[in-house]
Amino acid sequence: MRSYNKGFKLYIVQLICVLTLGLYQLEWGSWQIETNILSLLPTSSHQQDAAKAKTALFQQANQRVTVAISGERSIAAYRELAEVIKTFDGIEYQEIKLPEISDVIAFYAPYRDSVLTPNYQQLLSSSLALNDFVIGQLTQISNPFVSGSLAIAPRLNLADFLYNGLSSLQSFDTEQGIITVTQQNKTYYIMPIKVDVDGFSVKQTQLFSQQLQDQFARIEQRFQVDLLYSGVLFHTAESSKQAEYEMSTFGVISLLAVLLMILVVFRSAVPVNLAVGVLVIALVYGLTAVVTFFDQLHLLTLVFAVTLIGVVIDYCFHAFVSINENGGLKSIRTALFLGFFTTALGYAALIFSPLILLGQVAVFMIFGLLGALLTVLFLLPSLPLKKPIRVQPVIWQITGKLQSVLLCLNAKRMVISFLLIVILGVTVAVDEVNFNDDIRLLNSSPAALINNEIAMAKLMGYQHSQRIVITAPDSEALLQRQETLLAKLAQQDGLKVKSIGSLLPSVARQQQSNDLLHAADLQQRFSPGLASLGLTDSVDAFKPLTLAAFNEGPLQQLAELYIYQYENKYALWVETSGTPLNTELISWIQEQNDISIDDKPGEVSAALTKYRHALLILFAGAVLVVAIVLCIRFGLYNGLLGLLPILLSAGSALLLTQALLGHLNIFNLLAVLLILALAIDYVIFYQEHSLRRHTVLAITLSAISSALVFGVLALSVTPAVQSFGLTVMLGILFVFILAPLSAPKVTEHNDLEKHRYGHVHE
C-alpha cells in the first residue's frame, strides 16, 4: 500500500474544506451575480450619505422602460402593447392613476389656512388684488380646484396652492389617458413600463429584454408605427450577453490553445489532464473565496479572471519541466513559493482598493494561485503516473537555440537597458502620458441602444434635466433645506423646477403662511371679496401638515417618489430642466454638505481619476514591496537588476498601448499591476535558476500561454477588458524579452549550476 507524506495529507484535508465551503456557498450562499459596470465603482466618497440616498431614491430608474409610439395607428398599437405586457410575469404596464381631485381637496381641508403659493402671498397686501384674483378664478370656464374647494376655502388660496402645486409636477399632456409628447407636429404616445429586475438572474434579464423587443418589433410591423424604447434593462441584457459570450469563447479558445501547446511539447495527454485538474482546483479556490468575501460576483470579475489560466499554467510548466529532472519539484519549490508570495503581495494591495472589481479580481487571483501552488507542490508529486512527463527532444533543441539568443541579450544587458530607458524617456518627453477617465469611453452598449436613449432623452426633455439630492436627519430639516434650494433655483431665469415642496411645505413655512393669513384677515383684506360673494369665513388656527400625515393622504405616491427614508435619515430630490444650471448655482450646491447634484457619469469619471491616482500610489507601493523582496533574497545589486526589466516592461507596455489606443485609462494601470505580478515570477526563476534550459523552456511556455490568454482579451468589445488585455499582452512580450537580462551572468550561471546541482545542464 502506497504511503503518503504529511504534506499530501494536509493538502487533502484543506482541499476538502475548500470544496465543502464552495458547495455551501453555491447552495446556500447569499451572493448574487452583478452585471452593471457602474456597480463596481465606489460611491462618491466625500458624500457617502448622498450616494446612499441616490441609490435609494433612484433604484426604480433601473427598473424603468419607456416606450414612445408615433404614427397614425399609435393608440391602437399602444392599447395592444399594453394588453400583451399585462400577460407577462415580472413586467408591468404602469397605467396613469390620477387621484380624485375631491379626495385631494378633502385631505387638505384641515390645513387650508397653512398653505400659500408665493404669488398668493404677494396678493395679501391688497384687498383689491385679492378681489381681482378671486373673481378671475371664479370666471374661469373650468377649474376643478376652484369648483371643488370654494365651499371649504372661499379665499381660494387652497385652490391656487393645489392647482399650481400639481401643475408644476405635471410634465406631460395626456390624451385618452395616455401620456403624450408633441415634437415637430408629431405626437408620441408614451408608455411607462416597470420591469421587476431586483435580484433575478442574468438569464431573466435577457429573457425580459428579448420578450419586450420581440413585441416592439411585432407591434411596429402590425400597426405600421414607429416605436422608440429605452431603459437600463436593454443595456444590462446586451452587456451580460456579451460578457457571457466573451467569457465562454475566450475561456475555451485560451484553454484549447494552451492545452494544444502542452500536447506539442510533452506529446502526452498526462500533462494536459494534470493542467486541467490544477486549473479546475484553482478556479474553485478563486470562486469560493470571492463568493465568501463578497456579496456580489460581477461578471466582469470572471472576464478578468480568465487571466488566472495564464498564471496557473505558468506554475504547471515549471512543474512539468522539472518533475522528472534532477532535483524534481524540490528544485523549484523556493522559486514557486517566492513567486507566489511576491505576486500575492502585489495583488493584496488591490484588495484595499475602493474599486470592488479590483478587490474581487485580487481575491480571486490570490486564492486561485494558492490553490494551484498547493496542488502543484503537494498533489502532483504524489500522483502515481504510469508514464513520466518528458519534454520532446525537438523542443529541447529549439529551447537551446532560444537560450543562446537570450544569453546573447543577457551579455549586452547594460546596453539594452540603457537604450530602452533612453527610448522611454524620449517618448514620454515627446508624447505625454495621456489618461482619459471619461466613463462613457468604457461604454460597450450597441450604437442602436445608445441612439434610442439619446432620442428618448430629447423627446422627454431630459437633455438638460438634472436631479439635485438633499439629505437631512429629519423630515422638517429636509423640507426646510429644500425651500432654501428652491429659493436659490428661482434666481436662474428659464429654469423649470419640479419638487414635492410645491405640495408639502415645511412646518415652519406653513406657520409663516398661517401667520400671514391671520394678519391679512385682521386687516380686513378678505372681507370685501367674501362679502361680494355673500360668504363669511375666518382663518383657522395653525394646524401643520407633516410628512407622516402626507404619507397617509391621496398624494402618498408622490411622496414615495420624491422622498426616501433610510437608516433613520431622509433624502429627497428636486428636478431642474429647461436650461443647464449656471456656474453660480453649481458652485453653491458644491459648497453644501447635504445637497449634491446627481451626475452619475460625471461622478464615476471623477472617481476613476481619483482611483487612478490611488492605483499609482498602490503601484509604487507594490514596486517597493517587490524591490524589498528581491533585494532581501538576491542582494541589492541583483535585486535592483531584477526590478529593472519589470519596470521597463510595464512602462513600455503602457506607452505602446497609448500609441495604439490614443489614451490610457484605469484598466491599463490595472494591467500594469498584473504585468508586475507575472514578471515577478519570471525574474525570480531567472534569478534563482539563471538561464538554464529548463527555466527558459518553462518561462517560454508560460509567456506564450499568457500572451495567448491576454491576447484574446484584447479582442473583447468591452473597452475596459480590451484595453486591459492589450496592455497585459504587450507587457508579457516585453517581460519575456527583458526578464532574462536580470539572470546572473553566464560565467556566474555555470558556477551557480555546479554549486546547486553538482553539474552543468546540457
Added chain:
Amino acid sequence: MAKLLRILGLTLLLSARVNATELSPSINSLAQFNPLTVATGTFVQNKFFTVLKNPISSTGNIYFDQKLGFIWETTQPIYSAMILKQDGLYSVDHLQQVKRIKNAGSIAAILMNAISGDVATLSKEFTLSENNKNQCVQLTPKNEVIAKVMRVIELCGSGTVEHLVLFETSGNRTEIDVTLSAINQLPEAARAQLQ
C-alpha cells in the same frame, strides 16, 4: 348543435338591431350642427356654484380656427384668456402673466369642438345622447380623466351651438350663451396670438 347555432345567430342579429336603434339619436345629433371651421363671436357665461346664492357672470370674446387653435377671452368683470395653440394650452391673467397649462389641452380642445359644433370629433371622447325635452345633445365623457371633472356637457342650438351647459362632477354648473359667426380668416391680432 345546428339548432343551437341558429339560435345564437338569431340572438346576435337581434342584438345588432337593438344596438343600431340605440345609436340612432347620436346619428341625428351629428346632423344637428353644422361644424364651423373659422369663427368669431361673443359669450355670456354664468357659473352656478352650489355654495353661492347668485351666479358669477362674465362676458367675453371667442376666436377659433380649427387649424390654428382657440381663444377664450374674458373681458368682464376682469380680463383673462385661455389660448389653445398647436403646442399646448396657455392662460393669461389680468396682469398679462402667461402660463403654460399642462394636461388641460384635451379639455380646451373639447370646449373648442363643442362650441364649433364638431360633434363628430366629440363622439370619439363622449357618448352622445339626445335630450328630447329641449332639443339638446348631451355628451357623457368616455375618458376617465375628463369624467373626473365633467359629468355631462349639453349643447343646444339650431345650425350652430347657441347654448352650452357644463355639468361638473362637483355639482357646480356653467351655462354659456354663445353668438358665433363664420368668417374666412381670424382678425390679425387673434392670429398672432395663436401663432
